[in-house]
Amino acid sequence: MSRSTVNRVLLGVVAVLLLAAGVLVLAGGLDLYARLGLDVPDGWPLTSPDQPVVSAGSRTRWADESWWWPAVIAGLALVVAGTAWWLLAQLRRSGPATIVLPTPGASGLRLRLRTRALAEALETGTVVLPEVERVSVRLLRGPRRQRLRLRAVVRLTPGGDPAELVEHFETGPCGNARSSLGLADLPAELRIRVQTAKPAAAPRGGGRRRRPRVE
Incomplete structure (x- = not known):
């Protein structure tokens, strides 16, 4: 897989995630669920303008667990390492500049x-x-x-x-x-x-072509 293909895939994934997050925040901030009479499942994020994006229960659910903070630090370290690797890959040339x-017959040139x-x-x-x-x-x-x-x-x-x-x-x-x-x-x-040839345009009128009658 080429570098340009990887870049397109990564940008596409990031764009989809950001678009989904933006739609969720916009729907909750404008109270669209209540206005449209939609029933959302339990645990659905940001269902009303008064609800925070991340609830207090979600923020402190695993704070007392011994594995929580090492997992958070390891996850952030992986994100930073992956971002640095991607940046260095963009700066690296795939060919000579x-x-x-x-110069036969011209020494020193x-x-x-x-x-x-x-x-x-x-x-x-x-x-x-x-x-x-x-x-x-x-x-x-x-x-x-x-x-x-x-x-x-x-x-x-x-x-x-x-x-x-x-x-x-x-x-x-x-x-x-x-x-x-x-x-x-x-x-x-x-x-x-x-390149494939474009199909011929259908005749105007939408009717079938009549065969010539031979007498």
Whole structure:
């Protein structure tokens, strides 16, 4: 699972929890249960404007238990550790920021190319291929940190040929990138999505089409 997918899932879960809590507080604060004549189950939180969000009984239910405060501290420590891990994961780059270009015949000269510029060049060279509608390219570190690999997500138009795209991508943008970087091999991960054709609109009037009568 990619980092962006994990972020979307976490943000979705947090958003759902916050939305549920906000709806409960709003319903209790506006006394909607009584106004709408709804019967809520026993123990339902915040059923009226005079009721606190957390009752005194809930706050002191396990305060005298010996395991309560160690459990609270351990839970808060896990939350802090998980938040710190997530923050460090966002700051960590999944690929190099720059690439050193070969300079044959020019000793002492060192050229660096930004990976974002190379990714944009690959996207420009891919989007002009036949039947390509949209493309996104990222440069990542391979299993060996010194090795570079690229990941491309390409969306084809309806009826596009994935096999033809693979051939054009390998001999076109990917081959050009290998020659420019002076690499014998550039591992590439190509994800192809073919857009489905939209169904034809139904004829106006909603009636069935009449077959022509042959006499």
